[in-house]
Amino acid sequence: MSEQRVALVTGSSSGIGAAVARRLAEAGIRVVVTSARSVEAGERLAAELPGAVYLQADVSDETQAKELVERAVERLGRLDILVNCAGTTLPHSLKGMGGPPPSRTTTSKPPRPTCGGTSTTSTPSASGRPSPPPSRTCGRPAAAS
Numbered sequence: 653m654s655e656q657r658v659a660l661v662t663g664s665s666s667g668i669g670a671a672v673a674r675r676l677a678e679a680g681i682r683v684v685v686t687s688a689r690s691v692e693a694g695e696r697l698a699a700e701l702p703g704a705v706y707l708q709a710d711v712s713d714e715t716q717a718k719e720l721v722e723r724a725v726e727r728l729g730r731l732d733i734l735v736n737c738a739g740t741t742l743p744h745s746l747k748g749m750g751g752p753p754p755s756r757t758t759t760s761k762p763p764r765p766t767c768g769g770t771s772t773t774s775t776p777s778a779s780g781r782p783s784p785p786p787s788r789t790c791g792r793p794a795a796a797s
Contacts (some may be wrong), residue, residue, distance in 0.1 A: 656703070659733035660684040660724050662711045665694035669737030677701040681733065684724045686711070688738070694749050 659676045661671040665687035674697075682703040684760045687694045688710035698706035705727050709720035725731050 656680065656682050657732040658682045658684065658724070658728045658730050659735060660686065660721065660731055661735045661737060662686050662720075663689035663736070663738030665697060667704075667737070669735075670697055672735050672737060673697060673704070676733070676735075677704060682728055684731075686720060686738070688712070688740075712740060717749065726776065774786070 657680075659673075659681050661669050661673045661676065661683060662681070664673040664685045670685075673685055677683050683698070683705075685694045685698040685701070685704055685706045686709055688708070691706075691708055692775050694706040694708065698704040705724075707720055707723050707727070709716040709723075711717040711720065721731060
């Protein structure tokens with residue numbers, strides 16, 4: 653059995669999963685690239701990475717997930733690391749959920765960012781209205797409008 657570690661990265665035919673797979677390969681780890689549907693992209697990525705293999709499986713299906721692990725160990729002799737990047741979205745109807753639909757007009761504006769990346773929050777004045785934002789930006793007076 654090889655001493656080289658092996659990582660299985662689910663959802664690795666694209667996006668974050670592909671980036672993780674590339675980084676692991678750069679670190680000298682053999683990678684099992686997987687996807688539920690993107691076979692060509694997965695095979696392409698596996699061909700780019702040294703010692704990588706592509707195995708198709710839908711990890712939302714428990715049987716396929718178990719078989720994926722078994723096939724990975726069978727192909728590469730071991731499995732040391734599992735990174736789950738697989739994701740999916742399912743459309744859902746909002747009908748029957750109760751209550752009024754969300755409205756964009758009822759949301760308040762987000763706080764204004766400051767120079768340090770944090771945000772300022774307005775505190776209510778005696779009248780109950782938010783106080784105006786600070787008149788300085790990044791240590792300089794704000795431009796007149």
